[in-house]
Amino acid sequence: xxxxxxNSPSLSVQEGRISILNCDYTNSMFDYFLWYKKxxxxxxxxxxxxxxxxxxxxxxxxxxxxxxxxxxLSLHIVPxxxxxxxxxxxxxxxxxxxGLTFGKGTHLIIQP
Amino acid sequence: xxxxxxxxxxxxxxxxxxxxxxxxxxxxQATTMFWYRQFPKQSLMLMATSNEGSKATYEQGVEKDKFLxxxxxxxxxxxxxxxxxxxxxxxxxxxxxxxxxxxxxxxxGTRLTVV
Numbered sequence: 001x002x003x004x005x006x007n008s009p010s011l012s013v014q015e016g017r018i019s020i021l022n023c024d025y026t027n028s029m030f031d032y033f034l035w036y037k038k039x040x041x042x043x044x045x046x047x048x049x050x051x052x053x054x055x056x057x058x059x060x061x062x063x064x065x066x067x068x069x070x071x072x073l074s075l076h077i078v079p080x081x082x083x084x085x086x087x088x089x090x091x092x093x094x095x096x097x098x099g100l101t102f103g104k105g106t107h108l109i110i111q112p
Numbered sequence: 113x114x115x116x117x118x119x120x121x122x123x124x125x126x127x128x129x130x131x132x133x134x135x136x137x138x139x140x141q142a143t144t145m146f147w148y149r150q151f152p153k154q155s156l157m158l159m160a161t162s163n164e165g166s167k168a169t170y171e172q173g174v175e176k177d178k179f180l181x182x183x184x185x186x187x188x189x190x191x192x193x194x195x196x197x198x199x200x201x202x203x204x205x206x207x208x209x210x211x212x213x214x215x216x217x218x219x220x221g222t223r224l225t226v227v
Contacts, residue, residue, distance in 0.1 A: 004155075032214065034215070034216070036218075041121075041122075041203065041221065041223055042220055042221060043116075043118070043205050043207075043218035043219050043220045043221045044156070044205070044218050045218075046215060046216070046217070046218075049215060089155070089156065091156075097143075097144045097161070097163070097209055098161075099146040099148075099158040099161050099171075099207075100146070100148075100156075100158065100207070100216060101158065102148075102155045102156040102157070103155060104154065104155045105155065
């Protein structure tokens, strides 16, 4: 049973446009959500996070939106750049010293 | 920033042998470390949580006698894959909890291939 779902295995976006990556979760105990960028054979790189007490967090080109009632979060990247091409993982935690539950990832491809 | 160094980055071993993967926190003390495994085109799956000085907590379905975790100091956690088999071939990643920020930092991962 997947508690964190990323239903789009891949997403293609034109350079300069907005990339929107989606993530759904089922466990209502999750209260901390993170987005990571990952290249093959490398560890994940942290991008941005959001606590369940917020509905939006922004950091430069990255914005994460959280809709708790829908158990849905999204990562917006604007403007998209070629270097953004990678696999993006959504992850969730129940807080404290819990490990992360990851989605399966979305492969973002930025086209010139 | 908080850096976790993971070694080796890749290893090939023969079936039946054991392999040790090290994860070190370079500029901070990691009370809690996590070990994940990722199969090709799959998600990162949490294997176990280790707290310094105590036994690791394993996720359901992960064999604790096969994946030995030692977290003897605040800067070092090790994962030993014992009697490795080809199905243990995977990408293993360690992570440390950052107490100050509530975030997590990851090692660069180890690609294990068992032949």
